[in-house]
Amino acid sequence: MAVYTEVTDDALAAFLADYDIGTMVAFRGIAEGVENSNFSLRTTGGDFILTLYEKRVDPHDLPWFLGLMEHLAQRGLVCPQPVHGRDGAALRHLCGRHAAITTFLPGVWPRRVRQSHCGPVGTALAKLHLAGADYAPRRANALGPRSWMPLLDRCRARADEVQAGLTLELDHALVAILSAWPEGLPVGHIHADLFPDNVFFLDNALSGLIDFYFAATDLLAYDVAICLNAWCFEPDFSFNVTKSRALLAAYQSVRPLSAAEQAALPVLCQGAAIRFLLTRLFDWLNTPAGALVTRKDPLEYRRRLRFHMSATDGRAYGL
């Protein structure tokens, strides 16, 4: 769930007075999302999302995220738009947190991924990569390859509590992945978390992308690899190459992958799998009992990782 901070009605009314979007009509906490507190907000001016940024988000990054969302929308990508206050500022303060109001996006995220979702996701990801090309500010990927060994080191002492032999397997995999990590591939702004719960569909068409708070400047093809992990495994963790082929073909119809990007796909997918495995493992070992957040099983990503470790080239993904 995601309401870590309670907003009093008085504080909200005062907050809204700094905007030109009317007065409050309804206000409810949203259960989705794990990093920030999100509220569905209706005013006499329309529907919005109020986000309070919680401690896992570095406040210095917030202007970059909000700026990226505005930049992408100006270039036709449908994503939430920061609403500016009367003084022009979109990033404000509420109840001791950084806070922003963004526009409401119609649509529903697919709880069960069908093949027909994967093409539109590939297309949207490629459009995002192209639309971001002239957004000048950069943000280093705090969860990129350089973060993975330090993250494993912080889990090392207790990783085998989750599964015997896990530390050894991750050590071997990580050394192999980092030594094979590609250089010279096209770099741009990536979403870095384009999982099904961040993609809305309406009437069988993709209606928008949300949650840009992991976005960063990194290898574009790594973002594709994250999507292959996020969209192309079945609930039993078998890899569905038909979904993968649909996602990649649609992506390439907008932004063709270079030969080097195609060749790097297995190691990029391995990296994406180990990135989510490591953050889940860290959270698993460090989430206090009684916490509001449901822990996600890190071993689901060991299953994915093993598939990618067995891939020798792009053909494994339907290229």
Place this chain on the structure above:
Amino acid sequence: MAVYTEVTDDALAAFLADYDIGTMVAFRGIAEGVENSNFSLRTTGGDFILTLYEKRVDPHDLPWFLGLMEHLAQRGLVCPQPVHGRDGAALRHLCGRHAAITTFLPGVWPRRVRQSHCGPVGTALAKLHLAGADYAPRRANALGPRSWMPLLDRCRARADEVQAGLTLELDHALVAILSAWPEGLPVGHIHADLFPDNVFFLDNALSGLIDFYFAATDLLAYDVAICLNAWCFEPDFSFNVTKSRALLAAYQSVRPLSAAEQAALPVLCQGAAIRFLLTRLFDWLNTPAGALVTRKDPLEYRRRLRFHMSATDGRAYGL
């Protein structure tokens, strides 16, 4: 939080096809509520709440709850209205749960109770009591006085883990309360859970009541006592007699309390305090680590209980 059951987009679309409210536009889990799964649902026909009833609600009671809500609304009380499917049924099935769609109620519940909230709450409660008078079906209060000793018995072995001496204090209080419990007071349908998060306000006026899933047939003045517990204690658990006086005066302007009801107010308030103390205590001792629900501190109600135990008559409440 309150999304225990995940609803797939396919299942939701099929579910909506049985209604005449258009097609899906947006769908988000709601963080509020602890008993059921609630979703904010927007269709081309408007805004609704989808509720999936989870295991703590007895499905046999659901027609009674939905019928009460319709009955009260027909008599002018603003509360969510069950939406009927094309076949006329409001209570349906979705994802292995009983489910219902109700109308969306504008408004925001007060996170911080002000004196100005308490009059409107008293008025609304009295109107609810009058409006319910001709709703013929009855529902025994499963959390009424007869349930309290069995509930304490189920906590007895471990209650002192929460606070040394708690079992003894509760035993003494409960024996005193049950022996003084009034007979012959007016009976009707009570909300039984009219806490601030179940009362919406809009532009400083009460805009509606929600969450009738603890409603039952019991002493009307006991419902008043629940509200005194819910609305008239400050965050430091001191009793605010100004709020209490406002709530009671407004209630009595619509439905005057009889002399017997007024005289019983201290014991009714004691009973209300021990009822919430006991259910919180039970949940505290039985909520598994890592559960989605935040446990609420039972000792907050020991503070309230002690106040009410010291009250000798209605004057303690501003009567």
